[in-house]
Amino acid sequence: MKKCENKMNSNFFNRELSWLEFNERVLEEACDTNSNPVLERIKFISIVSSNLDEFFMVRVASLFDQILAGFNEPDMGGFAPAEQIGLISTRTHKMVNDQYICYNRSLLACLKKEKIFFVKPKELNEKQKLYIENLYYKTIFPVLTPMVVDRSRPFPLILNKSLNVALLLENKEDENEPIFGMVQVPSVLERLVELPSKENEKHFILLEDIIKMYIETLFTGHNIITMACYRITRNTDQGLDEEEAEDLLEAIQQFIKKRKWGMVIRLEIEYGMSEELLGILTDELEVPKEGIYEIKGPLDLTFLMKVYSLPGFVDLKYPVYRPQPIPKLEAEGDMFDAISKGDILLHHPYHSFDPVTELVKQAANDPKVLAIKQTLYRVSGNSPIVEALAQAAENGKQVTVLVELKARFDEQNNIIWAKRLEMAGCHVIYGLVGLKTHCKILLIVRMEDDGIKRYVHMSTGNYNDITAKFYTDIGLLTADPYFGSDASNLFNMLSGYSRLTKMYKLDVxxxxxxxxxxxxxxxxxxxxxxxxxxxxxxxxxxxxxxxxxxxxxxxxxxxxxxxxxxxxxxxxxxxxxxxxxxxxxxxxxxxxxxxxxxxxxxxxxxxxxxxxxxxxxxxxxxxxxxxxxxxxxxxxxxxxxxxxxxxxxxxxxxxxxxxxxxxxxxxxxxxxxxxxQEYFCKQAIKQAQAFLNDKIDKELE
CATH class of the missing domain: 3.30.870.10 (Endonuclease Chain A)
Structure with missing residues (x-):
């Protein structure tokens, strides 16, 4: 954010420009040749693109919604919606330009030094050409769907974030009116195609480049005048009327479908696209002029995460860090015994997330456990916690799970888990009308020799075993009865109409x-x-x-x-x-x-x-x-x-x-x-090693 971008009579920075400055800091990491290995830089530049996608789909879309609704009030930074869109456009155009300068001038050169090449069609050798030809006709061609626009075929619905090749075909009936055609680059196929190459080298070509090489096979009998790739970003924040929804699950499913046809907020086009082709796209898609981005390189750099995930190349990444065990838990064979002896701190990803998963698994199979209650906001695609909760219900435990269906862009995933839990016999709550349930809390109720005892886990982060490896979060395991009472009151409020009348320690x-x-x-x-x-x-x-x-x-x-x-x-x-x-x-x-x-x-x-x-x-x-x-x-x-x-x-x-x-x-x-972050990694390793050494010493005594 530069000085001229903020009204100096305001005591506040504009929210959207401040977010863009955060994404700029991510881009700086992609450009950092001193402290970041090349594949880590690749990851950062990919994150810049995925961040911008969500920013346009939600934040910029919201500003356009305000304008369409006639809302013209300034934000706390002093900018009306139209002013914000203008400032965002200026800032993001510069950011995208800087991003591709980094990609084209620095990252590609660094990858070449490491024998990783992105090959253009004219650079292919004969062996690679033969490989691509075979791949195209056997695998790619059967999946492609060529489309044209004429009197009987209207302009097709373009899916949000889909990559497409647009082209103009020669019209034999009227040479002054070329025919518009297009092909969607299929997302069901890998965009990054590995080619035959020399030993110790990696050669890749992008799927859209292969399609363009053979585009004439899709439009036989027509001369192709020009072609170029494009990609759109739509308004995905269509609004959800929870008050009118009789079935929230069904309403969320319909809400997800509506994302396919929201207003086009951004159009990314391949550098050098013809004016005529661009004119057709902007007219048909009704793209605002500030939403057009001409890209000098591949559209949508999120594909670079595939490069980051290449097997091997460990020397091109940060040194491997394995989350460490927690000494207090390792010292006890039983997790409930360990927690009973005192509160336990978990600092992820420096500490392993496994104890959280193991606690739910242990509770699911412990005959003394009567009930498990948990909130789930974003869980992983193959969540061990969800499976443990399902197992607990199948084992006869009273299991209550609040699955937040309104967690943006995780709705479909959460619907799948909600149905899985219901089928297992869990009592599933879909959140409260008008509110997202974002708290992270787990309650386990256990019958012990001296009566009922409650065990609680609370955290700053989600119950997601995947993101716990690269999100820094802090959790607390406790058997404090006051926390247990508060947790019970909270879940009663979430599942019914109970009011939070008396809370001992939690503020909600x-x-x-x-x-x-x-x-x-x-x-x-x-x-x-x-x-x-x-x-x-x-x-x-x-x-x-x-x-x-x-x-x-x-x-x-x-x-x-x-x-x-x-x-x-x-x-x-x-x-x-x-x-x-x-x-x-x-x-x-x-x-x-x-x-x-x-x-x-x-x-x-x-x-x-x-x-x-x-x-x-x-x-x-x-x-x-x-x-x-x-x-x-x-x-x-x-x-x-x-x-x-x-x-x-x-x-x-x-x-x-x-x-x-x-x-x-x-x-x-x-x-x-x-x-x-490096300090915390070393500290966790040091503590775990010290515990292990003490354990060995005691065994040798």
């Missing part, structure tokens, strides 16, 4: 979480005004909420020292005299996706530390079910404080936000290079 949105945060911030401000030390440290993904930001400004003016670790969007302007001069904002973008939410308040020396599923965004505080839970074990409090200190010392992957909206690398002058 949308009931009282906003007020809790405001109270905690004001408490620090009051300490500062009375001349006492006052400090707030918050680590979160996004800071957008105007009310919370204003509270932080007031705290800063009172003298509270505030450090914010905000990975993504930050609408707060730091460092402004007499407003936010006591606020520092850092963003860390590195090997792992920072995802944990941690909130620390000095509280006149009686420190308060919380973990949460919630960011400081209006949607988290007012329109979602979220939890905030305190960390009370002194050892765990100390551990998390050390984590925050390490993050704040990061000089390798952190950027500092200034008052004009620019993110600059942390000042390394006179400081040792500190990569917080």
């Amino acid at each position: 949105a949308p009931v009282g979480l906003r007020q809790k945060f405001i109270s905690l911030i004001r408490q620090e401000a009051n300490y500062a005004r009375s001349g006492k030390k006052a400090r707030i440290v918050a680590k979160l993904n996004s800071l957008v909420d105007e009310g919370i930001i204003n509270e932080l400004y007031e705290a800063s003016k009172a003298g509270v020292e505030i450090d914010l670790l905000v990975r993504g969007i930050c609408c707060l302007k730091p460092g402004i005299k007499e407003l936010s001069e006591n606020i520092n904002v850092k963003s860390i973008v590195g090997r792992f996706l920072e995802h944990s939410r941690v909130y620390y308040f000095h509280n006149d020396g009686e420190e308060q530390l919380y973990l949460s599923s919630a960011d400081w965004m209006g949607r988290n505080l007012d329109r979602r079910v979220e939890i905030l839970f305190p960390i009370e074990d002194k050892g765990i409090v100390s551990n998390i404080k050390d984590m925050l200190k390490t993050y704040l010392k990061d000089t390798a992957k952190s950027r500092v936000l200034d008052k004009d909206g620019n993110y600059r690398h942390a000042n390394r002058r006179g400081k040792a290079v500190m990569n917080s």
